[in-house]
Amino acid sequence: MIPSDTIAAISTASGPAALSMIRISGPRSLEIADTIFKGRLLPSQMPSHTLHLGKISGGKNQSADQTMLAVMKAPHSFTGQDMAEITCHGGEAAPQAVLQACLEAGARQAQPGEFTLRAYLNGRLDLAQAEAVCDIINARTQTAAQAALERLEGGLSRKVSEVREKLIALLTLLEAWVDFPEEDIPAAEFKQLKDALDQASEKTKRLLDDSRASLILKDGARVVIAGRPNAGKSSLFNMLLKEERAIVTPSPGTTRDVLEGWIEIGGIPLRLFDTAGLRETSDAIELIGVERARGKMEQADLVLLVLDAGSALTSEDKRLLELTSAFNRIVLANKCDLPVKLEVESDWLRISSITEDGLKELEKTIVNTLTGGHNWEAGAAGASNNRQMEALKQAARFLNNASEGLEKKSSWEFLAQDIKEAVNSLGQITGQTIGDEVLNRIFEQFCIGK
Ligand SMILES: Nc1nc2c(ncn2[C@@H]2O[C@H](COP(=O)(O)OP(=O)(O)OP(=O)(O)O)[C@@H](O)[C@H]2O)c(=O)[nH]1
Ligand SMILES: [Mg+2]
Structure with a gap:
């Protein structure tokens, strides 16, 4: 599952800038860094998470730039693989020369979002957290960035997983009953099932409500x-x-x-x-x-x-x-x-x-009307894109079917099927139940070097 080649990319935006950063990730990162970095120590001998001054030289032993190189060894890096980050002078020429040196030494140019994809495949982030990385980069206001940071730190994932795990526990309970199809469920168990389903529905609906804030802050x-x-x-x-x-x-x-x-x-x-x-x-x-x-x-x-x-x-x-x-x-x-x-x-x-009379009042009313008077600065970790939103809506629908099924005393198999579908839908948000095609589509939207 986890790619074994080594990738490199310029992670900073192009254009005049003081500094730029080139990132390398993969099993050959340190070997490649050893080839191109000339400093007091070889990168492979540097302790993890240390920073070193040195020169990068290209294929013809030409100096590409004077740089700082940081080494992050697996598994304690963003991607979970060996990584090197080279900070060089900004602009066009220096970063391109450093990248070229990396490619000539055996790295492959990274695809958009490929570093974050590796972090995801390595279990460093789940899918909702990976998407939050993109949201931080694209955030237009501090409040939006704060909300995305909360998702990166697992705010949404935790809430989704909590509901999902409770439902999985419920499935175990139900499966015991599947073996006794003729028997009526005792009142105590019926209540336990009903309460658990109601709670899951309630939490899913609350997440959907919070999503309005997340979507508005993001888009x-x-x-x-x-x-x-x-x-x-x-x-x-x-x-x-x-x-x-x-x-x-x-x-x-x-x-x-x-x-x-x-x-x-x-x-x-x-x-x-x-x-x-x-x-x-x-x-x-x-x-x-x-x-x-x-x-x-x-x-x-x-x-x-x-x-x-x-x-x-x-x-x-x-x-x-x-x-x-x-x-x-x-x-x-x-x-x-x-x-x-x-x-x-x-x-x-x-x-x-013309005179701007009433402007302050108007601004206040716009915020109140949009937020319903809630303080969004406190952070609402709901769904932040249509994909997550659809998965939440689907989960809510299956939970509703399950509740109705329970009231109507449907067969255990039907009930279990609805709960399994809800578990799957919630799993799509964090990425447990998602196909490669969808995964590729998500990461394609990232920028190169992220
Ligand atoms: N005194 C005064 N004049 C205003 C005010 N707002 C707009 N105007 C004037 O009203 C006229 C029309 O303003 P616009 O902003 O072009 O109106 P609009 O609604 O965009 O018009 P359309 O584009 O034609 O639909 C202009 O002569 C403005 O200077 C205001 O608050 N006070
Ligand atoms: Mg007009």
């Missing part, structure tokens, strides 16, 4: 600014982005395409979308914009519905209020710096996209 909350033309959507977009990104003019129908920008509010990454003003139109280009705006609203985690406080509600506003009532939304009475003619309802927010 950003999709916040769509919508409203009729000229309400001030693009002005609000620019105000939240703190830059003049969208074109603002006094003529209705200015914005045609959907504009996107990232912001952070209260540690939550937000993907903010400015959209075309929603109205009936015969203009072919505007119509496409209106269709796109509607599409974006359908996928939103939150809609900011902008009304123009300078005029009374129009029929278009009324339609939009009705249309968005089913969404997670905040209604904004914009242009409150002007004389207000709109009847502002108590749960609407008064803002001005």
